[in-house]
Amino acid sequence: MNWFLAKIVYQIVCGEGDHTAQFDEQLRLVQAADENEAFDKAKAIGEQEQEMFLNQQQKLVTWQFVNVCELYKISALIDGAELYSRIQETDNAGSYIELVNKKAAHIKAANTHKYLQLF
Template identity: 45%
Template sequence: MNWYVAKIVFRIISGDGKHHAQFDEQLRLINANDEHQAFEKATTMGINNQESFMNNQSQPVQWKFIDVAEINPLNDLSDGTELYYQIHEAPDPELYMAWAHHKSALLGVRNN
């Protein structure tokens, strides 16, 4: 068996759907014999994790499975193994770095 990271994409639709499109990209760890089986398992996870509920404003919310966008093999499971990467181009590098520092600070685990 081999380990894979799968990116599963859902669309989030609230109320009548007249809002900016929202998508949830989830990275899931998959144990499979090969890439095809990993894709099938990730697809099943996506289908099984679709959800409909009422939000706190009594509006319907749907999480609709879109597809499995990526399957990446993991060659090594050890401390510091890279699971995923994405190169992001930002029009304002200072703003992007400030965002990254802000997100880090929200984790609340720094020893200052």
């Protein structure tokens, strides 16, 4: 098994979402046999850890999983540990989500290309 560092991105929406777009970028450790499995495992973590709760003003806050946009193979550490988190604010939520999804597609495409070269 190998260790990977994956960046998982969530969009944070409070109430009706009439605020500056916010995103939480988390770096997570994932243990997997290869990059493809690491990507899928990181994506599953992102989906499982979406959440909704009421804040102090009783407004609904939603942390919605966007995608996995970075993946790095590293040496052994602790599976699933959050290493880094950053709230990202942007004026254009759609552009930010598009960038995250493009990075995720690139990771998937690069891994598929590597496997095709083996055959």
